Amino acid sequence: MKTTLRHAVFGVLFTLTLAAQAQLTQPNLPDHGFSFVYGVTNLQPEGFDWSAASSIQNVNFDFVPADSTAYADQFSQADFSQQTPGQTGGINEAFYEYNPDYFGFWGGVDGASGAQIVHPEVVEYLPYPMEVGDVHQDTLVFDFMVSGLAYVRDYSVDMEAVELGTLTLPGGQVFENTMRIQANVAVFDSSVASSGSILTEGSQYWAPDMPLPVAQTYTYTQIVDGDSSVIFSGAEFLVDAAAGFDLPLAASLEAFPSPAKHTLNVVAKAGSWVRVLNLQGQTVERRQLTSDREAWDVSTWPAGLHFLQVEGSRTTRRVLITH
Incomplete structure (x- = not known):
């Protein structure tokens, strides 16, 4: 049945x-x-x-x-x-x-x-x-x-x-x-x-x-x-x-400091798309890097734990946002 x-x-x-x-x-x-x-x-x-x-x-x-x-x-x-x-x-x-x-x-x-x-x-x-x-x-x-x-x-x-x-x-x-x-x-x-x-x-x-x-x-x-x-x-x-099976590849990614209040430094290869997710898997931010290191304004992000991921890879970094 x-x-x-x-x-x-x-x-x-x-x-x-x-x-x-x-x-x-x-x-x-x-x-x-x-x-x-x-x-x-x-x-x-x-x-x-x-x-x-x-x-x-x-x-x-x-x-x-x-x-x-x-x-x-x-x-x-x-x-x-x-x-x-x-x-x-x-x-x-x-x-x-x-x-x-x-x-x-x-x-x-x-x-x-x-x-x-x-x-x-x-x-x-x-x-x-x-x-x-x-x-x-x-x-x-x-x-x-x-x-x-x-x-x-x-x-x-x-x-x-x-x-x-x-x-x-x-x-x-x-x-x-x-x-x-x-x-x-x-x-x-x-x-x-x-x-x-x-x-x-x-x-x-x-x-x-x-x-x-x-x-x-x-x-x-x-x-x-x-x-x-x-x-x-x-x-x-x-x-x-x-x-015999291809998993997403690893990629270089750094994000600091953690915890962060106003500014988050994101380091990855220029041209990479970086997606930010909350604990519920919802996208908070998505942007393409124009340089290998950028300073992001996170003052408008909700407080809590976030995950940064280079799209198409299996590399992730966790950061805590506090206000």
Whole structure:
């Protein structure tokens, strides 16, 4: 069952003006494989400022074209296999589809045991386009076999697009028009021998043209025979693209002093466009530098924390404005 509720937008002009920035749409992905490095933390940052997050472990997420894997026939409608090291050995694979209408999940393979769970139809994880205020639900109930034992799986997703902002990650990475989605995923398995479920709850941060959230928080809760326990609570965030995928490049940028009351010195390459954003991701100022160093009058800026970014790059600087 698939349900998507869209919020009402008043005014055709308002819709046309914001549509390009306020929608999450099918990402433009390369046909070949690519790889990302994500940092894992046992903390859960809030909001769009993750710049102070620290990783306790880095994990490679490799994306391989599905038709080049050993399971191409079983997952014939998937576009990519996401491959990650399994905690008990082997490489786990999750098969995803990206099309103009949805981001879909077709099942996966456990690397340690080789067990395959193939969905008879796609789980529509996210609809395209998705706008702030949209609520999406999908469920799939199906049978599968593991080690000769028959199971019934009830898989459900519940997504709500909460807000749009500019996400700042460690290392100066900045992702504009990032959508925060409140995600709840429930997987319930039952057999003649046992039954149990895993609930995953958290916030996902989706940036344009990225195949996965660039950051997300999650809490895993296991429920067995009515008793629940938290397995893990933490977060992960994009550290770098290891191969085959171009992230915005770094660029030189300095802004001082901080705090600043009346004048802010901005140092970057002449000709660069510098955008200033507030904590809500709203543009406060945008101008093109005419020299490598300029003194900006910030006396009219609202007090608070601001982010300066060279457009087309992943370099950002934070400054505090006080009056």
